[in-house]
Amino acid sequence: MKTIAITGGKGGTGKSTVATALAVELGKKHKVLLVDADVDCPNDHLLLGIERKKVGAVKQRIPKWNFKKCTKCGKCGEVCKTHAIVSIKGKHPIFIEGQCNGCGACVLKCPVKAISWSKKKIGKVFKGKGYGIDFLSGELEIKEPLSEMVVAKVGEELEKVSGGYDFVVIDTAAGTHCDVISALRDCDVAFAVTEPTPLGEHDLELIIELLKELGIKFEIILNRFEEGKSEIIEKIAKKSGKKIAAKVPYKKEIMEAYCKGIPVRDKSIEKIAAMVEK
Numbered sequence: 001m002k003t004i005a006i007t008g009g010k011g012g013t014g015k016s017t018v019a020t021a022l023a024v025e026l027g028k029k030h031k032v033l034l035v036d037a038d039v040d041c042p043n044d045h046l047l048l049g050i051e052r053k054k055v056g057a058v059k060q061r062i063p064k065w066n067f068k069k070c071t072k073c074g075k076c077g078e079v080c081k082t083h084a085i086v087s088i089k090g091k092h093p094i095f096i097e098g099q100c101n102g103c104g105a106c107v108l109k110c111p112v113k114a115i116s117w118s119k120k121k122i123g124k125v126f127k128g129k130g131y132g133i134d135f136l137s138g139e140l141e142i143k144e145p146l147s148e149m150v151v152a153k154v155g156e157e158l159e160k161v162s163g164g165y166d167f168v169v170i171d172t173a174a175g176t177h178c179d180v181i182s183a184l185r186d187c188d189v190a191f192a193v194t195e196p197t198p199l200g201e202h203d204l205e206l207i208i209e210l211l212k213e214l215g216i217k218f219e220i221i222l223n224r225f226e227e228g229k230s231e232i233i234e235k236i237a238k239k240s241g242k243k244i245a246a247k248v249p250y251k252k253e254i255m256e257a258y259c260k261g262i263p264v265r266d267k268s269i270e271k272i273a274a275m276v277e278k
Contacts, residue, residue, distance in 0.1 A: 003168045004276055005183065005190040005216070009203025011174035013195045014223035018248065018272070019171035020047045021264040025273040027133040030166035035158060036137035037183035038173040039123060039150040045137060049261040050130035052137065058123035058153040060146060061102040067092050069114035076106035076115060098143055123150035125157055131263060134165075148178040155182065167276065174203075176210045184211070190218040191245070191272065194236075196229045201236055208240050219245035221272065226250050246271045 006019035016038070023034040036044040045052050063076075063085075070092055077087025084099035085106060097120060107115045122144040128135040138154040140147045151173075162168055172183040184190060190211055194204040204220070211218045220237050222230055225247035237244050248254070248268045257264050 001162060001165055001168065002189070002276065003162070003170065003187045005170045005172055005187040006193060007172040007180065007184060007190050007207060007211075008174060008193040009176060009205075009207035010194065010199055013174075013193050013200060014248065015174065015193045016044055016047055016171055017254070017258055017264055018191070018193050018221060018223065018269070019169055020044050021266070021269045022272055022276070023133050023167075023169040024048070024131045024263040025265075025269050026167050026169070026276060027131060030277075031164065032133040033158075033162065033165045033168045034133050034135050035154065035168060035170045035183075036135070037151050037154055037170050037179070039138040039140045039147050039154070039179065040173060042137045042139050044171055045126070045128060045135065047258065047261055048130045048135070048263060050128040050135050052126035052128045052135070054124050055127050056125040056153070056157070057121050058125065058138065058150045059119040060100075060122045060144075060149055061104075061117050062097060062100050062120050063095065063104075063106050063115045064118040065093065065095070066114045066116070069112050071112055071114075073111065075109045075111065079105040079109045081105070098145070101146055122146060123153065125150075125153055136161075147173070148182050151179040151182040155185070176206050181210070181214070184214060184216060187216055189276075190216050191221050192218055193221045193223055194233055195224050196222065196226070196233050198232070201232045204233065204236050208236070218242075219275070221246050221248065221268075223248045224250040225268075245275060 026032045036042045074087035077085040086094040123140045138150040194200040246268045
């Protein structure tokens with residue numbers, strides 16, 4: 001089994017377009033699982049018209065107070081780095097649930113053991129099928145901050161089933177933050193998708209730096225390619241010791257397929273699939 005990440009520092013470069021198209025192309029000859037690990041804004045199921053079915057919930061631990069024991073000392077609020085606990089002298093602490101990351105500092109600091117643990121739901125895990133491939137994704141609940149915990153849960157589900165596939169294609173979130181690192185962790189190779197713009201150039205450098213730090217082999221895919229407008233990305237590729245592995249053209253047919261929820265078909269996608277198969 002090979003695990004391929006489709007990633008990129010900048011949002012809107014076409015990661016999901018490439019990930020869905022590549023998964024469907026590989027699915028013509030192989031058993032493929034597509035994983036949407038962009039849990040803040042999952043959209044692969046929309047691009048493929050896949051109906052998702054909820055298969056589990058993601059829960060996070062949060063503190064719970066026994067105010068009969070609480071001495072109103074305020075120490076729990078003093079150690080809370082996310083400002084989820086407001087301590088006012090002589091009053092019971094005020095807990096702001098949405099700010100809490102479950103670190104446990106308040107539980108450890110309480111001198112009278114008045115704080116224990118409870119849980120809250122922060123996300124969901126989904127499965128589905130379409131275009132000859134299987135699908136797995138997660139989605140963060142509205143107003144919840146810890147997307148990396150939902151990505152980790154998706155990773156747990158992936159570990160249960162990944163042995164049954166020839167290829168796993170993981171569509172990561174944009175950027176270089178915790179949930180991207182979590183999604184990249186066990187990948188064999190990553191394709192960094194970018195666009196021929198100054199922002200695309202800047203964020204491509206960031207994701208390349210991260211991939212090198214993680215020790216993950218990578219290739220560069222240029223999306224929205226137009227003749228004479230790729231020099232800015234060619235320079236970054238050369239600087240990193242790479243050539244642009246594939247160029248997905250900027251054309252109307254791709255845009256129309258995207259809008260209709262139909263997998264993109266193009267020679268550039270076939271080229272990427274052939275690289276993966278090798």
